[in-house]
Amino acid sequence: xxxxxxxxxxxxxxxxxxxxxxxxxxxxxxxxxxxxxGEQFPPLPLPGETTALDSTAQTGTMPGANQDALQxxxxxxxxxxxxxxxxxxxxxxxxxxxKEQVLPRLLExxxxxxxxxxxxxxxxxxxxxxxxxxxxxxxLTLNRREQFALEKVLVDELLGLGPLEELLADPSITDxxxxxxxxxxxxxxxxLVLANIQFRDEEHLFQIAQRICNSVxxxxxxxxxxxxxxxxxxxRVNVIVPPLSLRGTAISIRKFSDKxxxxxxxxxxxxxxxxxxxxxxxxxxxxxxxxxxxxTGSGKTTMLNALSKMIDPGERVLTIEDxxxxxxxxxxxxxLETRPANxxxxxxxxxxxxxxxxxxxxxxxxILGEIRGSECFDMLAAMNTGHDGSMCTLHANSPREALARMxxxxxxxxxxxxxxxxxxxxxxxxxxxxxxxxxxxGSRRVTNVTExxxxxxxxxxxxxxxxxEYLDESADGKIxxxxxxxxxxxYTLEKARQFGFDHAFLxxxx
Numbered sequence: 001x002x003x004x005x006x007x008x009x010x011x012x013x014x015x016x017x018x019x020x021x022x023x024x025x026x027x028x029x030x031x032x033x034x035x036x037x038g039e040q041f042p043p044l045p046l047p048g049e050t051t052a053l054d055s056t057a058q059t060g061t062m063p064g065a066n067q068d069a070l071q072x073x074x075x076x077x078x079x080x081x082x083x084x085x086x087x088x089x090x091x092x093x094x095x096x097x098x099k100e101q102v103l104p105r106l107l108e109x110x111x112x113x114x115x116x117x118x119x120x121x122x123x124x125x126x127x128x129x130x131x132x133x134x135x136x137x138x139x140l141t142l143n144r145r146e147q148f149a150l151e152k153v154l155v156d157e158l159l160g161l162g163p164l165e166e167l168l169a170d171p172s173i174t175d176x177x178x179x180x181x182x183x184x185x186x187x188x189x190x191x192l193v194l195a196n197i198q199f200r201d202e203e204h205l206f207q208i209a210q211r212i213c214n215s216v217x218x219x220x221x222x223x224x225x226x227x228x229x230x231x232x233x234x235x236r237v238n239v240i241v242p243p244l245s246l247r248g249t250a251i252s253i254r255k256f257s258d259k260x261x262x263x264x265x266x267x268x269x270x271x272x273x274x275x276x277x278x279x280x281x282x283x284x285x286x287x288x289x290x291x292x293x294x295x296t297g298s299g300k301t302t303m304l305n306a307l308s309k310m311i312d313p314g315e316r317v318l319t320i321e322d323x324x325x326x327x328x329x330x331x332x333x334x335x336l337e338t339r340p341a342n343x344x345x346x347x348x349x350x351x352x353x354x355x356x357x358x359x360x361x362x363x364x365x366x367i368l369g370e371i372r373g374s375e376c377f378d379m380l381a382a383m384n385t386g387h388d389g390s391m392c393t394l395h396a397n398s399p400r401e402a403l404a405r406m407x408x409x410x411x412x413x414x415x416x417x418x419x420x421x422x423x424x425x426x427x428x429x430x431x432x433x434x435x436x437x438x439x440x441x442g443s444r445r446v447t448n449v450t451e452x453x454x455x456x457x458x459x460x461x462x463x464x465x466x467x468x469e470y471l472d473e474s475a476d477g478k479i480x481x482x483x484x485x486x487x488x489x490x491y492t493l494e495k496a497r498q499f500g501f502d503h504a505f506l507x508x509x510x
Contacts, residue, residue, distance in 0.1 A: 095149045096198065098140060103154065105134045110158075120159055124151050162208050163197040164253070168235070174255050175297065180248030181205045187297075190442015202248045209239045209249050216323075218340065227340075228323040233258070236325040256302075260329050263306050271299070272446040273483035276466045278508040279449065282501040283432050284310030287365075287389030288492060293402035294436035299444040300393040301325060303436055304367065307391065311365065315389075318361060320354045321369030334361070351375040355382065368392035374413030376406055383429035399433040399450035403460050406430075420458055427452055427460045431492050439479045446483075453491045463488055465509050485509055 109130050115123055131151060135142060142150065156165040167176050167186055175187035181199035185192050199205040213220045213227045220227040225244045229237040236254040267277040283290060284307040292307075294300045308328040311317060317333045319326045324337045336358065341348035351368065355378040358366050366382045368375065370393050383390045396402035403426060410422045435448035449466040464486050472480045487510055490496070496505040 095146065095153055098142070098146075098150055099153050099157070100200070101138055101140075102131060102134050102150065103157065105137065106130060106154065109134075115158060120155050123159060124155050127151060127154060161211065162204065163199060164208065164251075166197060167195060168231070168233075168253075168255070171258070176251070176253040176255070178205065178249070178251040180245075180250065183247075190438065190444070205249045205251075206241060209241065209251055212237050212251070213239060223343070224340075230323050230325060234325060234327055236323055254297075254325070256305075256325070256327065260309070260327070261302055261306055262309055266303075266306060266446075271444055273466070273485075275485055275508045276446060276449060276483060279465065279505060280307065280434070281310050282496055282499075282505045282508070283492075284308070284389075285312070286492075286496045286499045286501055286505075288431045288495065289383040289388060289429055290391045290432045290434060291402055291406075291430050292391065292393045292434045292436065293396040293399060294393075295395060295397065295438065298436045298438045300436055301369070302444075303434060303446075304369075304391060304393060305329070308367070311389070315364035316362060317365045317367060318358045318363040319367045319369065320351055320358060322351065324369075326367065326369055328367070352378055355379060358382075359387075363387060365389045365391070370394060371406075371409065373409055374415065376409040377413060377415050377417075380406075380410070380425050380429045384425065396435075399435050399448050399462060399464075402433055402435070403430075403452070403462075423458065423460055424455055427455045431495075433462070441473075441477050441479045443479060445479075445481070451491050463491065465490060 173186045177185045184195040186195045216229045225241045227239045238252045241249045263277040292300045319335045339349040352375040430452045433450045437447045447468040453461045496502045
């Protein structure tokens with residue numbers, strides 16, 4: 001066939017047409033097309049006719065399944081520029097305005113040092129008559145509901161964390177993200193929504209950030225604009241202030257459930273299958289060296305806390321973190337926390353320093369909250385030098401990427417070790433990689449349970465024991481999938497046999 005669609009030796013009347021020639025004046029009858037090539041190259045329309053392509057260009061939609069997808073894209077484009085503003089309205093607005101008038105006069109009548117020695121309930125009792133006097137001076141009359149709300153707001157302002165107290169008390173909220181004084185988002189059931197709270201100004205928000213950091217011996221100011229801290233309930237806090245944050249002080253709080261989450265509960269939530277839960281219980285009880293991999297907010301720390309439930313109560317466990325957030329469910333547990341440098345740039349104690357020191361503290365297991373750098377080498381050394389059952393978390397998108405990241409972290413340190421030796425040490429140390437992921441519907445799933453077998457040449461060999469496979473999406477946007485056991489015999493079966501779990505482990509994996 002030639003470049004213009006004509007087969008050698010054929011006449012012009014039988015060639016497949018790109019279009020149909022018509023007189024320039026129009027009006028001629030439309031010739032009949034040959035069947036060959038007619039569907040592949042549709043004819044041009046007559047004047048006045050409208051094709052499906054023209055209607056698509058006019059309406060911006062396509063028939064069938066594409067129409068819904070394009071409509072969702074159009075909706076997202078239309079709403080993506082909407083600015084979020086956490087301005088309070090209604091009843092909260094009136095209480096906020098009254099608080100602004102009452103607070104300065106209240107502070108004139110209160111001794112801050114004496115107030116600091118009281119808890120919230122005692123302080124509320126002491127405040128009640130004083131608030132009544134201030135309201136009488138301002139000639140404000142409040143009903144009982146407004147008085148209780150005002151007392152709570154004032155106590156939170158003086159002893160607590162101001163507007164954040166309301167969000168911290170809400171058990172349905174898992175994350176709090178303050179983006180300056182005018183915008184605060186929270187996460188509920190995996191979805192981000194705008195919170196209905198408000199800070200007075202940037203100075204008010206900055207004071208609350210300082211109060212959080214000072215309570216755990218950390219500091220945040222323009223010379224130290226980054227800080228990791230924790231609250232009394234164990235929630236993790238990250239603070240970043242201007243000039244690094246251009247919209248004002250930013251506070252990110254990761255809350256943890258008051259009730260410890262177990263592997264059985266995670267299986268009930270749909271985060272894993274019952275067989276996966278059984279296999280992970282055996283892995284924790286049989287002292288497998290485990291790496292938990294995943295993205296930010298995917299549930300790595302929750303998984304680590306759940307696995308710790310399977311540790312024998314007689315074992316001595318040491319945890320090492322930048323900001324202590326692990327809450328292990330064992331009696332013999334000693335948490336360690338890093339220390340930042342002081343104003344002179346001295347006195348810093350890193351994770352690597354703590355790992356080295358932990359080896360001298362007679363641990364049975366060492367658990368790292370997260371590895372980010374050269375401490376990876378010390379963690380690997382602990383795993384294959386008599387501390388079986390050690391665990392850690394790291395950021396990676398897949399088990400294979402987790403292995404590559406561990407190699408890179410060791411190579412980026414000052415330890416001069418050949419890459420092959422690093423890979424071999426990883427293969428000898430790590431036995432199981434658990435990949436967790438937060439899906440786009442907000443659900444958190446265990447997507448892979450992968451076993452590290454050993455080395456084959458320069459490559460670390462793995463085999464997948466369990467996998468989550470995406471199937472479909474429901475009408476309300478929920479991900480539908482299936483947890484599959486790959487039916488492979490576990491390479492770590494011999495280690496499970498030493499603890500008497502070999503038959504249960506094999507049955508769970510097949």
